[in-house]
Amino acid sequence: MSIIERVNHGLVSGIRVGRFNKGINTTFIVYTYKDIIIDTGPINQWKYVCAFINEYVNKHEINHLLLTHHHEDHSGNAQNIFSTYKIPVYSNSICQQMVKQEYNIPIIQKIIWGTAKPVITETITDNFESKQGAKLRMLETPGHTDDMSCFYDEQNGFLFTGDLYIASKVRYFHKEEDLTKQVQSLNKVLSLDFETAFCPHRGIMKNGKKDLTKKRDFIISFAEQVKALAKQGMSTKQICKQLLGREDLFTLLSSFTFTKKGLIEACLKLPT
Numbered sequence: 084m085s086i087i088e089r090v091n092h093g094l095v096s097g098i099r100v101g102r103f104n105k106g107i108n109t110t111f112i113v114y115t116y117k118d119i120i121i122d123t124g125p126i127n128q129w130k131y132v133c134a135f136i137n138e139y140v141n142k143h144e145i146n147h148l149l150l151t152h153h154h155e156d157h158s159g160n161a162q163n164i165f166s167t168y169k170i171p172v173y174s175n176s177i178c179q180q181m182v183k184q185e186y187n188i189p190i191i192q193k194i195i196w197g198t199a200k201p202v203i204t205e206t207i208t209d210n211f212e213s214k215q216g217a218k219l220r221m222l223e224t225p226g227h228t229d230d231m232s233c234f235y236d237e238q239n240g241f242l243f244t245g246d247l248y249i250a251s252k253v254r255y256f257h258k259e260e261d262l263t264k265q266v267q268s269l270n271k272v273l274s275l276d277f278e279t280a281f282c283p284h285r286g287i288m289k290n291g292k293k294d295l296t297k298k299r300d301f302i303i304s305f306a307e308q309v310k311a312l313a314k315q316g317m318s319t320k321q322i323c324k325q326l327l328g329r330e331d332l333f334t335l336l337s338s339f340t341f342t343k344k345g346l347i348e349a350c351l352k353l354p355t
């Protein structure tokens with residue numbers, strides 16, 4: 084598949100790429116902000132990502148690549164960008180350990196994104212400043228993965244959210260996710276002053292703070308429903324069936340990496 088969409092918001096531009104156009108979770112936006120690239124898109128889209136960066140570097144300098152976390156849609160082209168443009172790659176230290184070697188992913192992720200090439204990153208500082216003066220504060224925001232960071236531009240009220248958002252309603256849970264940490268991370272970013280959020284899947288969210296608040300509130304109220312049903316004596320399986328329905332093809336194709344049952348279990352563990 085070729086380019087799906089180009090996006091722009093002030094000094095931020097981006098390209099949405101994806102092998103399949105089957106909804107937002109199978110496509111990815113690579114963002115540029117001044118002389119920084121934020122996340123890389125999946126390796127099977129390198130041709131398009133490379134063309135986009137080539138076009139960008141004709142008009143602007145590019146000096147840094149920042150990674151929000153290790154997932155193959157975010158880090159897949161990091162090694163390619165590093166070797167093609169000779170720019171350093173930055174991430175937090177947990178992500179650094181994850182991306183330095185190849186890691187196994189379920190077959191469905193291999194089909195949608197491809198396997199990321201390992202890459203050596205430099206440790207990002209809490210207050211990152213690019214060569215051209217772009218200032219991004221690194222916020223550790225675990226929950227989706229242990230190694231996830233968001234990048235906050237206080238001056239413009241921008242937040243690059245990695246996979247903290249994706250959608251306001253949650254229906255499946257990845258076996259490596261931690262819902263309690265996700266809520267803490269959402270609360271952490273919601274304490275900041277920002278308006279626009281840049282999600283690589285959903286896109287540019289002009290009311291990003293409202294959208295992230297909606298997600299946090301959805302999780303809390305959904306967990307309350309789950310707990311109320313558990314109090315009535317319903318089993319995890321019964322609650323799951325009532326609120327989310329049976330496990331479906333998506334769960335099967337993900338080799339049970341994503342399950343509805345996992346979400347119910349995570350809600351039961353969420354502190355009140």
Ligand SMILES: [Zn+2]
Pocket residue numbers: 152154227246
């Ligand atoms: Zn992710």
